[in-house]
Amino acid sequence: MNGKFITLEGIDGAGKSTHLAWLADFLRARGREVVVTREPGGTPLGEKLRALLLAEPMHPDTETLLLFAARAEHLASVIRPALARGAWVLCDRFTDATFAYQSGGRGVAEDRITLLESWVQKGLQPDLTLLFDVPLGVSRARLLETGSVPDRFEREKEDFFARVRATYLERAKRSDGRMHVIDSHRSLAEIWEQLEGIVLALGEP
Numbered sequence: 217m218n219g220k221f222i223t224l225e226g227i228d229g230a231g232k233s234t235h236l237a238w239l240a241d242f243l244r245a246r247g248r249e250v251v252v253t254r255e256p257g258g259t260p261l262g263e264k265l266r267a268l269l270l271a272e273p274m275h276p277d278t279e280t281l282l283l284f285a286a287r288a289e290h291l292a293s294v295i296r297p298a299l300a301r302g303a304w305v306l307c308d309r310f311t312d313a314t315f316a317y318q319s320g321g322r323g324v325a326e327d328r329i330t331l332l333e334s335w336v337q338k339g340l341q342p343d344l345t346l347l348f349d350v351p352l353g354v355s356r357a358r359l360l361e362t363g364s365v366p367d368r369f370e371r372e373k374e375d376f377f378a379r380v381r382a383t384y385l386e387r388a389k390r391s392d393g394r395m396h397v398i399d400s401h402r403s404l405a406e407i408w409e410q411l412e413g414i415v416l417a418l419g420e421p
């Protein structure tokens with residue numbers, strides 16, 4: 217594999233979509249093939265599972281298993297083939313989200329997620345993970361600003377997001393440099409300057 221696998225993470229309302237679009241343009245301008253994708257989703261089956269996950273009430277174990285089912289399909293049909301042909305894959309959320317939301321948020325045992333991770337990913341990890349971090353008040357205000365109907369996750373209470381955020385930050389500390397915490401409560405120009413430095417350090421795009 218000679219492509220790069222970059223994932224973007226953060227609590228809902230942390231602003232990752234804006235930065236993902238910028239990063240894709242930045243890499244394409246340097247002549248790279250860029251595949252922009254997301255989880256849950258990224259394949260026809262994954263998008264159907266996403267619709268269920270965002271709307272249907274379910275047990276946390278069911279939720280975790282469906283996320284990994286979608287991920288298995290995504291890895292097999294989109295992510296691995298793209299990396300094999302040298303593309304840079306930008307994925308809006310990946311397994312760090314499962315640790316943060318399902319384990320941190322919902323209380324699913326971490327070792328169960330670790331087990332599913334090794335089954336489905338077979339050792340594949342992102343080369344880089346950008347964790348967009350904002351205080352909870354800011355993310356809540358941003359979600360309200362969008363005016364769209366909140367999904368099953370966005371309707372969760374503040375303490376749920378506090379646990380999700382804390383789990384993300386804790387994972388970043390333990391990630392041996394894979395995860396970079398981006399203070400997303402700054403100007404776009406400041407954030408993009410930081411992103412440029414981090415991405416260029418990964419290898420010349």
Ligand code: TMP
Pocket residue numbers: 228254255256283308309310311312313314315317318369370
């Ligand atoms: P999105 O709005 O960023 O596309 O993500 C959809 C929701 O899915 C978001 O609220 C977080 C949630 N999610 C999990 O709970 N676990 C996961 O593993 C992933 C990928 C997403």
